[in-house]
Amino acid sequence: MDSYVCPASREELASLLKLQRRMGYKYVGLCVESGLWNKDIDVLARSLSIKVILARLLCADRPGEAKKLLREKGEAELIIGRPGSIEAYRFMSRDSRFKIIEVSPSMIKHIDRGEAGLLTIGGGYLGFDLKRIINSPSNISVLKAFFSRVFKWSIPFKLYSSATNVFEVWHPKHVYFLAKSMGFQGRKALEGLSPVGMVNQLYSGGRDE
């Protein structure tokens, strides 16, 4: 599953879905802000047997701001939180409505065992936007720190592309070999591309793999 893509046009979305299906993805999180979801895309997704989930990225620097955003825009199936501070991270990780909490390069150093444990309360996943590596390959070190933390403390995690076109899509083999070249198990890294479980499944502890 690619949890978050945000193409600019319907043509881009159609080509992106086709490519992702060829790569083996079965679920795609489409950003609500794009407003691209319509019947044609639904027909295309059905023909490709790929399930499109509406996803929303909420950026907040403070817990109050995150709460306000949730009230206003929290209707999407999959909500990804992008905290700007450790307080916002703590709030998002405890709230079950946030399925994925994205870690930025400045935030990764704050994630210790205690902070990671908060995710078990909300039942969410720690997320990493792979587009950061495309924009700046030096962010590979951030991904290495991310992998070392999630594997060390068995934190559930997700990787997503935030692709706006087909050239920003990540093949599962890219993720596999990236993890292998860093010295981690490639198969474990592929868990980051497995589908995100729905709310009830998260509470019961059984995730849709």
Added chain:
Amino acid sequence: MNEEILLIIVLILLAYFIARSFMIEEKIRLLRENIVNMHRSEEKEKIQIRKRKRYVVFHVISNQPLIRVEEINSILSNALRSCGGELLIGECRPQVVYFSSRRSRGILRTYHDCYEKVIACLSTVRCQGDRKILIIPVKTTGTLKKARWYLFDKNLAR
């Protein structure tokens, strides 16, 4: 009496020289064995120095058509230089041995101990100047013959 003593001395000398010649022969034999062993170990080292090759079949998606092998080679070398530096290029010596512009597929040759690093570096390449590019690894094989077979395989999720 004198003749007997002289005979004994001659016999002793003869025995000494015979024994010494045997000892020298033994030494020569040991030396020969050592030289043979040295040559064998050098051959073994030569075998260990020779690295096994790996052939990576890749699929290219680009907004501008790619035609020549040199173009792909320059894209790959630039990508590896930016990601792993000259050290990685020297260690892995990646080279595109075949590229089909019609199928947008090619075969990249590298070594068995660093093909993972090469693929990881290729995953970070998404643009080259004005050209947007996505390189997808299809299959890694040990022989060129097998790699050629995967050029015709349309499946990307292998």
